[in-house]
Amino acid sequence: MAEPPGNGTVLVSALSCPSASFCVAVGGSTGAAAGRYTPFAERWNGAGWSVEAVPGPARPALSSRLTSVSCTSPIACTAVGESVSRNPRRPPTPLVERWNGTTWSLEHASGGPLFSVSCSTRRTCTAVSDVAGRRFAEGWDGSTWSPQPNPHPRAFPAPNGDDELGSVSCASRSACMAVGYSTWGTGFNVVRITLAEYWNGTSWSVRRTPNPIQLDDLKGVSCYSAHSCVAVGDYTDRGGDATVSLVERWHGGRWSVLPTPRRLSAGKRSDSALQAVTCFAKGGCIAVGDAQGGPFAAEFSSQVNGSAK
Numbered sequence: 508m509a510e511p512p513g514n515g516t517v518l519v520s521a522l523s524c525p526s527a528s529f530c531v532a533v534g535g536s537t538g539a540a541a542g543r544y545t546p547f548a549e550r551w552n553g554a555g556w557s558v559e560a561v562p563g564p565a566r567p568a569l570s571s572r573l574t575s576v577s578c579t580s581p582i583a584c585t586a587v588g589e590s591v592s593r594n595p596r597r598p599p600t601p602l603v604e605r606w607n608g609t610t611w612s613l614e615h616a617s618g619g620p621l622f623s624v625s626c627s628t629r630r631t632c633t634a635v636s637d638v639a640g641r642r643f644a645e646g647w648d649g650s651t652w653s654p655q656p657n658p659h660p661r662a663f664p665a666p667n668g669d670d671e672l673g674s675v676s677c678a679s680r681s682a683c684m685a686v687g688y689s690t691w692g693t694g695f696n697v698v699r700i701t702l703a704e705y706w707n708g709t710s711w712s713v714r715r716t717p718n719p720i721q722l723d724d725l726k727g728v729s730c731y732s733a734h735s736c737v738a739v740g741d742y743t744d745r746g747g748d749a750t751v752s753l754v755e756r757w758h759g760g761r762w763s764v765l766p767t768p769r770r771l772s773a774g775k776r777s778d779s780a781l782q783a784v785t786c787f788a789k790g791g792c793i794a795v796g797d798a799q800g801g802p803f804a805a806e807f808s809s810q811v812n813g814s815a816k
Contacts, residue, residue: 535572
């Protein structure tokens with residue numbers, strides 16, 4: 508990939524490729540001040556990468572970066588992220604940028620930082636995150652971003668409960684699935700369970716997900732039709748000393764656990780976590796993650812009776 512001018516560090520957070528000859532990668536780049544990011548984007552034209560000019564937030568920020576991008580065509584991409592104010596009393600705000608085939612431009616959004624975005628058409632996008640420990644979603648209708656009502660997934664037994672939606676995938680404007688986790692408790696009594704919510708074009712509703720133990724998390728989701736999705740993440744084994752990859756499938760109106768890929772390219776089964784997944788129309792999926800031996804990729808089938816590779 509191309510390097511921006513200067514001696515800073517580039518953090519690439521997400522990639523979207525609507526065709527073999529067009530991809531956009533987004534993230535943040537630093538200058539002399541380590542840890543202080545400015546929005547960063549690169550474009551692939553089928554032959555090479557080029558750094559794009561990305562405007563910063565309207566209000567000068569201490570640090571701003573893009574965390575997710577979704578492109579429906581070479582002339583329609585939306586990237587989201589966060590902007591951290593120079594005023595420590597001001598909470599982080601959302602950062603939204605739009606690519607029209609020629610330039611990037613800022614868009615206004617409310618709420619807090621946005622973690623993930625998915626666009627089903629050039630005029631329909633959904634982004635998710637959490638604000639003050641409660642999951643949050645915004646929708647783009649082609650002209651404005653507006654908050655979407657989210658249900659509280661369950662009554663927490665403690666006041667310090669936390670919900671987060673970290674990934675979203677939309678098969679159409681009326682079919683989006685967002686995943687993350689719900690957690691509550693303190694110290695050694697923390698409980699974390701998987702969370703999934705479904706958007707039907709009008710409202711969000713919680714969809715019950717399986718939980719292998721009590722420290723479970725879904726980090727990525729991909730929907731290859733309005734009724735079929737695969738989510739990946741991890742859970743802690745019963746001994747509490749190893750992290751294991753988790754794969755779940757949404758089909759027929761319910762979630763079920765799929766076999767975890769047997770062979771990870773890193774050669775490890777324990778202490779492995781899947782971070783992101785992409786599925787195709789015929790049900791094949793590719794997931795990436797981290798293990799004891801380093802990063803790994805896994806290919807598997809999302810079919811009910813399919814087996815992981």
